Amino acid sequence: MSLDLSLFPPQETTFEPATPILKWVGGKRALLPEIQKLLHKPEPGNRFFEPFLGGGAVIFSQTIDNQLIAGDVNTELINLYEVVKAKPKELVRKLKEFRNDEEFYYKIRNMDRTQGWSSTSAVTRAARVLYLNKTCFNGLYRVNQSGQFNTPFGSYVRPNIVNEIEIYRLHNFLMSKTSTGKDRVAILNASYKELARMGKSGDSFYFDPPYVPISPTASFTSYQSQGFSLADQEALRDEAARLVEKGARVLLSNSDNEIVRELYKDKKFFKIHTVGISRGIAAKASSRKRITEVLIEGK
Template sequence: MQEQSVARSSERQKRKAYSYNPLAQPFLKWAGGKRQLIPIIKKYIPRKYTQYYEPFVGAGAVLFSLQPAKKSIVINDTNSELINCYKTIRDNPEDLLNLCKQHESNNSKEYYYRLRGRDRQPGFEKLSSVERAARIIYLNKTCFNGLFRVNSQGQFNVPYGDYANPVVADPAVIKAVSTFLNQRSVTIDRGDFEDSVSKAKKGAFVYFDPPYHPISDTSSFTGYSINGFGEIEQKRLKSVCDELSDRGCHVLVSNSNAPFIRELYGDSRYEIVEVRASRSINSVGSKRGKIGELLIYNKYECKAF
């Protein structure tokens, strides 16, 4: 009994070793990022949950806003370069910062296109994880409008942004993110969203932020990954949400305010809430600003704010 008591005390102390750090925040610009919606999203988070899953983590705005104090945190994305950034920040933040600083000091249009072109040259796969992560972070912070987009061959193809004195990597942010990922023992996966939640148990909270269903024929943005996310994938996501609901998991989904999505989640187990989100990342200036989006959750008691 005494040994069990000591073990429980040690576990509590370990969890207390990390306190919420506002500097742990997104380290990339990201189309569809959720920073503007955080106060609203928090209203639909359960009071209690045992595990945290985010299968489409992106830049991690919700993850870093919550910084869940849970034994099990799992983040996932299909984007291999993005997941490499998370793992590199967790495992090797100092070397990453040093290389990002070099890129920042050499920043120019010519330097940008030379670095962007590395994934079109032989030997790209031999770059170290630090070299790959620093390259992606630099390209993201200096490309046009902060887009993350690849072509059908998986090659980064956003033009140069021509910003004055861009900050590529904030040391305080990178170190805070690294501390969070390590002290919370965050599992970082790359794979299919369905696989990533296969071990979610009753009481888990799963936040899905998939590529949005287009509200028009020209509005789709799935270029951050070479894998498209069309109607078939949206329907598969709904089926996964149903399965998680049957397991007793809490589910929250962000998506576009499209008739297809409203119809898809129109059954009685879900509530649909329309929200207005500010969007500053879009290749077309007229499409930036406040747009309608949906928050969809299975019916559980929500956190009061």
């Protein structure tokens, strides 16, 4: 009897996923299954890009044997990921020195207002970002006009300041090599435009920019929200359209409203999918608030 080899397809190399180590506003964990369905899996040799990294829920969930390239303009965030990659043991050791009390919190929060800040080590700065994220009010990363962290203390009873398992899982993810022996993951302190311009035919992009406010006000249409103005949203749409023209695959997230639908209305380039997410913790499904977002697929 001959063996039917089609029953044994060649094994693909897959990689262990990691999970976000930060709580991040707009984190994509809840929407991951919908995003995963629409994300294009690049062919061998092509690359996957995530230019607005934040908490990294999408890129860190990838198990594919391709190069993964992420970027963000937030320098402290990028420093954290560099330290998780290069010095996880030192990071964990430093975090264990950090306590969840209000006086200590403000001492750590105010480090970026002191003279010594510019010479603070990369490990201490990384531990500070993780610590503030776990102990500050609502995990909100917020800085003032001078770039100084200004979220108040969160008063949580037992925040999980040192999550060693998550840190080491992400460390392994960041250290992984493709089957061709290349570094699999690169994380750059760069604007989304720099990453978009690296894109070639066959590459795949997921863009998760700061959203257009759910109900845009006049101040947004003439100015900006989260440092990302309407003009920035238009420039991002244009970069996405250029990538589609080049033959790259593109997926973008944004809020569901008239401005976003107007921005991406050109059916030659984009198809808009509406996705629903449940927000709130009410026990009865009927009293949970269901809101929608859009996933925009390049064509």
